Amino acid sequence: MARAISVRLNDEAERALRSLEAAGLSRSEAIRSAVIQSARRLRRSSELAAEVSALEADDADRDEMLAVVGLMESLRAPR
Template identity: 45%
Template sequence: MADTITFRPDEDASRALEVLTRDGTPVSAAVRSALIEAARQRAVASVRAEAQALAADEQDRAEAMQVLRDMETLRAW
């Protein structure tokens, strides 16, 4: 069984909730969907930041290029 969450929306949250429920979507469904989407966006941002950090790591890039060169020599023609 799911937990019940109570919150007091401020003006901005109330306006956002009104937009999300304007089409008849129940408040609980709108909040649930918004939470899931926010978590997904945070995960994407985290992975993007990690990829950017790796791309900026010159030593890691050099090692990756060396691995690619080594693997090329193993390729069967």
């Protein structure tokens, strides 16, 4: 069920909203879309941080990464 909310916009947010409206979105569509996209970015950021933490804690992955780095160094042309 949709609920109405009231939002106080600063100048930057007002300009951004006008830009989205100029692209063809209604005011409501633009605000809903912005809220949903912002939440998705936060979720992706959290998921990425968790993945990085898991990889940092994975000794086998770190060993493999170091082996690949060693191989790449051995293939590098002399300077």
